[in-house]
Amino acid sequence: MKKEITVTINGTPQTLEVENRLLLVHLIRENVSLTGTHIGCDTSSCGACTVLIDGKSAKSCTVLAVQADGKEITTVEGLATAEGIHPIQEGFKENHGLHCGFCTPGMMMRIKELLEKNPNPTEEEIRWGISGNLCRCTGYNNIVKAVQYASAKMRGEELPSTEPEFVS
Amino acid sequence: MIKCKTSREIGGMGHSIKRKEDDRFIQGKGNYVDDVKLPGMLYMDIVRSPYAYAKIKNIDASKALEIEGVVAVVTGKDLEQYNLHWMPTLMSDTQMVLPTDTVMYQAQEVAAVIATSRYLARDGKEAVRVEYEPMSPLMDPYKALDDDAPLLRPDKEGKTDNHIWHWEAGDKEKTDSVFEAADVVVKEQMHIPRIHVASIETCGCVASYDKVENHLTMYMTTQAPHAIRTVIALVAGHVGLTEEKIRVISPDIGGGFGGKVPVYPGYVIAIAVSFLTGAPIKWIEDRSENLQADSFARDYHITAEMAGTKEGKILATRFKVLADHGYTDASANPSKFPTGLFSIGTGSYDYNASFMEADAVYTNKPPGGVAYRCSFRVTEAVHAIERITDTFAREVGIDPADLRMQNFIKKEDFPWQSPTGWEYDSGDYHAGLELAMKTVDYHALRKEQAEKRAQGKFMGIGISTFTEIVGAGPSKDFDILGIKMFDSAEIRVHPTGKAIARFGTKSQGQGHETTYAQIVAEELGIPAEHIQIEEGDTDTAPYGLGTYASRSTPTAGAAAAMAARKLRKKAKKIAAYLMEVSEDDLEWEPGKFFVKGAPEKSKTIQEIVFAAYTNHPQGMEAGFEATHYYDPPNLTFPSGAYICIVDIDEETCDIKIRRFVAIDDCGNIINPMIVQGQVHGGLTQGLAPAMYEELIYDESGNILNGTLMDYLVPTAVESPSWETGHTVTPSPHHPIGAKGVGESPTVGAPPAIANAIVDAVAHLGISHLEIPITPFKLFKELKKVGYFK
Numbered sequence: 024m025k026k027e028i029t030v031t032i033n034g035t036p037q038t039l040e041v042e043n044r045l046l047l048v049h050l051i052r053e054n055v056s057l058t059g060t061h062i063g064c065d066t067s068s069c070g071a072c073t074v075l076i077d078g079k080s081a082k083s084c085t086v087l088a089v090q091a092d093g094k095e096i097t098t099v100e101g102l103a104t105a106e107g108i109h110p111i112q113e114g115f116k117e118n119h120g121l122h123c124g125f126c127t128p129g130m131m132m133r134i135k136e137l138l139e140k141n142p143n144p145t146e147e148e149i150r151w152g153i154s155g156n157l158c159r160c161t162g163y164n165n166i167v168k169a170v171q172y173a174s175a176k177m178r179g180e181e182l183p184s185t186e187p188e189f190v191s
Numbered sequence: 192m193i194k195c196k197t198s199r200e201i202g203g204m205g206h207s208i209k210r211k212e213d214d215r216f217i218q219g220k221g222n223y224v225d226d227v228k229l230p231g232m233l234y235m236d237i238v239r240s241p242y243a244y245a246k247i248k249n250i251d252a253s254k255a256l257e258i259e260g261v262v263a264v265v266t267g268k269d270l271e272q273y274n275l276h277w278m279p280t281l282m283s284d285t286q287m288v289l290p291t292d293t294v295m296y297q298a299q300e301v302a303a304v305i306a307t308s309r310y311l312a313r314d315g316k317e318a319v320r321v322e323y324e325p326m327s328p329l330m331d332p333y334k335a336l337d338d339d340a341p342l343l344r345p346d347k348e349g350k351t352d353n354h355i356w357h358w359e360a361g362d363k364e365k366t367d368s369v370f371e372a373a374d375v376v377v378k379e380q381m382h383i384p385r386i387h388v389a390s391i392e393t394c395g396c397v398a399s400y401d402k403v404e405n406h407l408t409m410y411m412t413t414q415a416p417h418a419i420r421t422v423i424a425l426v427a428g429h430v431g432l433t434e435e436k437i438r439v440i441s442p443d444i445g446g447g448f449g450g451k452v453p454v455y456p457g458y459v460i461a462i463a464v465s466f467l468t469g470a471p472i473k474w475i476e477d478r479s480e481n482l483q484a485d486s487f488a489r490d491y492h493i494t495a496e497m498a499g500t501k502e503g504k505i506l507a508t509r510f511k512v513l514a515d516h517g518y519t520d521a522s523a524n525p526s527k528f529p530t531g532l533f534s535i536g537t538g539s540y541d542y543n544a545s546f547m548e549a550d551a552v553y554t555n556k557p558p559g560g561v562a563y564r565c566s567f568r569v570t571e572a573v574h575a576i577e578r579i580t581d582t583f584a585r586e587v588g589i590d591p592a593d594l595r596m597q598n599f600i601k602k603e604d605f606p607w608q609s610p611t612g613w614e615y616d617s618g619d620y621h622a623g624l625e626l627a628m629k630t631v632d633y634h635a636l637r638k639e640q641a642e643k644r645a646q647g648k649f650m651g652i653g654i655s656t657f658t659e660i661v662g663a664g665p666s667k668d669f670d671i672l673g674i675k676m677f678d679s680a681e682i683r684v685h686p687t688g689k690a691i692a693r694f695g696t697k698s699q700g701q702g703h704e705t706t707y708a709q710i711v712a713e714e715l716g717i718p719a720e721h722i723q724i725e726e727g728d729t730d731t732a733p734y735g736l737g738t739y740a741s742r743s744t745p746t747a748g749a750a751a752a753m754a755a756r757k758l759r760k761k762a763k764k765i766a767a768y769l770m771e772v773s774e775d776d777l778e779w780e781p782g783k784f785f786v787k788g789a790p791e792k793s794k795t796i797q798e799i800v801f802a803a804y805t806n807h808p809q810g811m812e813a814g815f816e817a818t819h820y821y822d823p824p825n826l827t828f829p830s831g832a833y834i835c836i837v838d839i840d841e842e843t844c845d846i847k848i849r850r851f852v853a854i855d856d857c858g859n860i861i862n863p864m865i866v867q868g869q870v871h872g873g874l875t876q877g878l879a880p881a882m883y884e885e886l887i888y889d890e891s892g893n894i895l896n897g898t899l900m901d902y903l904v905p906t907a908v909e910s911p912s913w914e915t916g917h918t919v920t921p922s923p924h925h926p927i928g929a930k931g932v933g934e935s936p937t938v939g940a941p942p943a944i945a946n947a948i949v950d951a952v953a954h955l956g957i958s959h960l961e962i963p964i965t966p967f968k969l970f971k972e973l974k975k976v977g978y979f980k
Binding site: 042044045049052053056057058059060061062063064065066068069071098099100102103108112115116117119121122123124125126127128131146149150151153154155156157158159160161162163164165166167186187189190191 | 207209210212213214215216217218219220221222223225226228309310388389390391392393443444445446447448477478479626630699700701702852854863864865867868869870871872873874875876898899900904906907908910912913914915916917
């Protein structure tokens, strides 16, 4: 069973014929060849596949491609603009918010919605806000810092220090 | 503060420069194995056993083959024709690629389905009918040697029981006599649970065999590409696939942690099918397969004993281990070390009698025993010594911090010979614990704890002061399948003074593209940003044993420094020639040679390199390249002092980590930001088995938590805000004084957390709690001692 759908991915409308059972994450990765969105589990637990659907973060392994018909999808490839990388991307690089990089795209897409809804979150709000996304490498400290940095930058406030802090 | 010899522009050691690899990762441009797409590629999915132990009566693939797009179904019988149905493990045991008659654990590979798409391969997998005759599995390792236990490996000639090996270290007679005469002897039985690395990227490969060229390109998630190339050649040489015809490419890896060291059956099947069909074969396991079938870690049952004086002097330790290896010993250890480096378990304390022994057995569980973010069984050893030290302190009535201070090996006593045969290179254990105690205001905490206790509240303070052993290893003792555990670096500096350096290791997130560049920058004065680092392609990188066991900095990092020093020697000769002075008149500062007493007369490294291509002294070899294979003279011994503070709800038993301070000593630091990131991540991976993670099986051999829904990887909510710091005691034998750090936190955190939780309830008569310590487990123990009715 196949169906024709039209989805707008990172601003470009695309009409594709897809199997009804095709998962959105496979449409993004295989049919459209945007491989920045990753797959880390089969139970919607890890969040590596998180994208924005009409601006709301969603685990694209749990959405059928046909459900995205007529919708706007934003993936990690759509974060940067002609002016440069997004403050969230900058936050991750400046604060060592990633190691292997596998969870990073999904994490950043989740954070994009988080900061849109809550531009100045507390540490606890950040931690709960990203609790649907697993990272096995960083221990989360620097992801929290990355979000705080992005939050400051997006609000036009002074940027926090990106030097590592040590007890002494 | 860390002193830097180079300017921030050069970015040598000690600078927290931002990572070079991040630009691609933050923009979705990483290239992981599932991103590899080749023309004509077919997809493989694997039929797995629902039973832990069963005879295979029949495999009926006819329904699968009726599906349009399903190309083939491969079984053990098919592979048997090429003698590829079994493969050797790193520990000289044997493992099935696909079974011909018996399955040995739930989720074991039974058949492979090849199809034109991922979805059709899955359809084919669902359509394969396998008829099994289930048998009663052996799940309890303590029953493995019973007379009525099934003989699990009759395929192994002469095997009459399920015993794999026996291992010993230390002096039994001396240790026993110390124990006999000692005032105080304490003993705990502990299990280091079976856990999984659960890197967010699972394992997979694209095997691409070119029939015309008789050449295999293998893209795979491997931490050790060269070793894999040699293994493939050893296993498939008899069908004509020899080592010069094999190229292993390890692209970006989404976390490894030891789980991407072994050769899994899926890789071998993919190679075999590509070899037979000539089509590229992609195999990407899903998460549940990864958790249920890929190598486990830990699973050591340990009886730990400590003997000492009433005054708190440690005199001896005795550890007895039962190792549950599943149905084959597929550990990822150096060949001569069946228990890895477990004998580091004598700890950070000054005493001279220890005896350790271990026995390994087969059970109907998945094979493995990988060094999960741990230099070969060090986590198990450290948990044993750090827990039993606390029990001993409690028995003699001395504060666990004071007892540790009293027993530490002193700074001036290094190099120090351990009773199990290691030579610790350096350390300052007192300074580490002092800094940790000062940071948390330890004595105030003890006062607060006493007050809380009087009010009936549970608060605990846990300490772990561990010594790690990393950087395997010296070639006299360390090899994998006979290949010595050196590692390598090759540096090529281009005429314009920019460089590429290649290594035998393979980063999985550790940041090698940045830190190796910093080492070269430190030694040559070429800015780190001008040094491109490449790893993971066996056609271009020099041979090396890969990245695991915190070995990259101790081995390949050392090789980078040594290769760069060869180049600096050459640079000096060229500089002398260019300035028409004697080499003896030259002095080096990062980035240039200058004439002693006349610093205005100098040549920069860039000018010197240019001359190496355009104006080199006659008789000297042109060009500016060097390679070094570094064989470490000893291992390195990082250490740490960790303090954890927990508050426990006295009614619900909910455990909250209030604070966790980690002071690490990994010798000289290449990039403080990256070292700190490694420590943060390792701490969360230490928290995981301490409080959340364990692979659980029922009596029938079913895994009860084989998905990420029920295997509890900590999120940002469970993971506390870690506080870290350093003492710096350089390794005296390492060219840049570094020791390696990636694994210390995973090793040191579990006992600190367990000690804190036990400490909170010890006054009620609890001396030990098995990890993972969940609220329910704690509740049951509190019930046992009568706290809950």
